[in-house]
Amino acid sequence: MSSYTVTAPSSRQKWFAGTMVVIYALVTMIPLVWIMITGFKSPADAISYPPKVVFEPTLEGYVNLFTTRTRQTEEFLNANPPQNWADEIVRKYDMVIVGQSKFGERFMNSVIIGFGSTFLSIFLGTLAAYAFSRFKIPLADDLLFFILSTRMMPPIAVAIPIFLMYRNLGLSDTHLGMILLYTAVNISLAVWLLKGFIDEIPREYEEAALIDGYTRFQAFYKVVLPQAATGIASTAIFCLIFAWNEYAFAVLLTSATAQTAPPFIPTIIGVGGLDWPAVAAGATIFLLPVMIFTILLRKHLLRGITFGAVRK
Amino acid sequence: MAEVILDAITKSFGQTRAVDNISMHIPDGAFVVMLGPTGAGKTTTLRLISGLETLDSGSIQIAGRNVKNDPPAQRDVAMVFQQYSLYPHLSVRDNLAFPLRSPILNTPEDEIARKVAKIAEVLQIPHKLDNKATELSGGEMQRVSIGRALVRSPSIYLMDEPLSSLDAKLRSDLRIELKRIHAELRSTLLYVTHDQIEAMTMASHIGVLEAGRLVQYGTPREIYSNPTSVYVASRLGLPRINILPSTLFAGSHKGPQIGLRPENIQQGDGAEARVIRAEHLGDQTRLHLELQGHAVTTLADPHASYTPDDTIKISPVNPLYFDASGARAL
Numbered sequence: 001m002s003s004y005t006v007t008a009p010s011s012r013q014k015w016f017a018g019t020m021v022v023i024y025a026l027v028t029m030i031p032l033v034w035i036m037i038t039g040f041k042s043p044a045d046a047i048s049y050p051p052k053v054v055f056e057p058t059l060e061g062y063v064n065l066f067t068t069r070t071r072q073t074e075e076f077l078n079a080n081p082p083q084n085w086a087d088e089i090v091r092k093y094d095m096v097i098v099g100q101s102k103f104g105e106r107f108m109n110s111v112i113i114g115f116g117s118t119f120l121s122i123f124l125g126t127l128a129a130y131a132f133s134r135f136k137i138p139l140a141d142d143l144l145f146f147i148l149s150t151r152m153m154p155p156i157a158v159a160i161p162i163f164l165m166y167r168n169l170g171l172s173d174t175h176l177g178m179i180l181l182y183t184a185v186n187i188s189l190a191v192w193l194l195k196g197f198i199d200e201i202p203r204e205y206e207e208a209a210l211i212d213g214y215t216r217f218q219a220f221y222k223v224v225l226p227q228a229a230t231g232i233a234s235t236a237i238f239c240l241i242f243a244w245n246e247y248a249f250a251v252l253l254t255s256a257t258a259q260t261a262p263p264f265i266p267t268i269i270g271v272g273g274l275d276w277p278a279v280a281a282g283a284t285i286f287l288l289p290v291m292i293f294t295i296l297l298r299k300h301l302l303r304g305i306t307f308g309a310v311r312k
Numbered sequence: 313m314a315e316v317i318l319d320a321i322t323k324s325f326g327q328t329r330a331v332d333n334i335s336m337h338i339p340d341g342a343f344v345v346m347l348g349p350t351g352a353g354k355t356t357t358l359r360l361i362s363g364l365e366t367l368d369s370g371s372i373q374i375a376g377r378n379v380k381n382d383p384p385a386q387r388d389v390a391m392v393f394q395q396y397s398l399y400p401h402l403s404v405r406d407n408l409a410f411p412l413r414s415p416i417l418n419t420p421e422d423e424i425a426r427k428v429a430k431i432a433e434v435l436q437i438p439h440k441l442d443n444k445a446t447e448l449s450g451g452e453m454q455r456v457s458i459g460r461a462l463v464r465s466p467s468i469y470l471m472d473e474p475l476s477s478l479d480a481k482l483r484s485d486l487r488i489e490l491k492r493i494h495a496e497l498r499s500t501l502l503y504v505t506h507d508q509i510e511a512m513t514m515a516s517h518i519g520v521l522e523a524g525r526l527v528q529y530g531t532p533r534e535i536y537s538n539p540t541s542v543y544v545a546s547r548l549g550l551p552r553i554n555i556l557p558s559t560l561f562a563g564s565h566k567g568p569q570i571g572l573r574p575e576n577i578q579q580g581d582g583a584e585a586r587v588i589r590a591e592h593l594g595d596q597t598r599l600h601l602e603l604q605g606h607a608v609t610t611l612a613d614p615h616a617s618y619t620p621d622d623t624i625k626i627s628p629v630n631p632l633y634f635d636a637s638g639a640r641a642l
Contacts, residue, residue, distance in 0.1 A: 202395075208397040212385075213417055214385055215415075
């Protein structure tokens, strides 16, 4: 038998490990940071070569992201002084703000569809996972395999059938249609992940609750759910990230009413040349909800697994 | 508080008959102890009464009502689980209040506070009420789990080896405490254990289970002095009863096997036995003997001294006789 000893790391080893972690964190963060600072550059600074790290920050990108503008003659510009700070920014290019862009609306579509499908996936997934975990279901293993098999091909492989189906059902370009679609893709992940988490929760808790005067559903709600919170939180983050970032189906199935932010952001490029700051500003705002959601649920993610109150 | 009647209840898991045709009458206010080794069907019987398992056949009456189709919540039973089963996300206080807050009891909060405080006092855990259930020691968890049952006044308390994980001191304290609570509340209690001291000290009735069957049911005294089989006789008494061929002793016998509890062995006369060793326990001395190749354990005067290979003579006094199959021969 080979033997080895575990010793406390020396300060040099700790320093080395710490440095590696910091370098890794920096490398991962560079693209994000670059997107965020590009959002505050002027179009000229954004495409300058070599890239500028020091520059004069401007809100041009954000103004361009949220507005539509037209170029005007000098007489018009002189006759109509700028109405606010945003208007003043675009005057540099002999333009005036004529209205809001679609970004706000697209962003709200993303919020509705992303969080809607996450909620639905978690709601259905938790109930299904509980049933698979606790009850004797005929052919349970086959059903679980069937649920998993929906993920065995890239979802886009079924794009054409779904496109035709959605057109016939009137679900194309609707919020409901996109929520159902993302839920269908996410539910297998949700059921499998949550079943694992619920399997870990001993049945004794529910049995105690049943005897303490609660119905099966009340026991599920009062005893199982709080203990599954960790699993539900991490599953919800996975589901949200998928639905939030999904691009291909959004391009294919949405246009005027239910278009989400991912297919919209690239179209900004086409409006008046390559407006990289506006694209970066859109990407930055687009990142925020997932970031906030993850930070809010962090407590549950880090809390770890409850242990100890059932003797094994 | 109510009487509970089990009528020919049966439950199988696959090929195994966990509970086989058990009939039992638990009178109102009785403290019934079910005794038997692991796998005898004790826990399954509790789970059938509580409704956590469904009957294959037979019927269960609680307070005169057939509960066959009632879910656990409707049966008005409280249960202490062997594995504590405290709700880990709740404080000790909320764990104790949990059954009182159920939609069935729906107790007002001021009454809950009073009952919880009282039960915490009894179980010596008032200083732990605001701890999370996971922050307790094993003994404290077990007390909370007993408390969660005692905070209610159900038709029957079901307890599944509630003292098994406690240390000796706490176990004997709680044994006395449970007995006191039982006397005070005049509650009906069905208690599962494989600890014969718990059975003898607390029970008003003992039911002995063997492989899913109820082999004898009676008062502790009856079970001890009048067992119906070798199996029952070996469940009670420490040191255990000696089962020997009757022919080892002179005289006429009522059966081929003779059962001798330590106090049924008289020294001074009779068959010759060799001393293997003597265990001095302070208040008593256990004497391990060899009688023609058979091991015999008996008690001796705590002050007497024996050396291995001494020879002493022993004879039976009021022995129990059993036939070849192990059943009592009368």
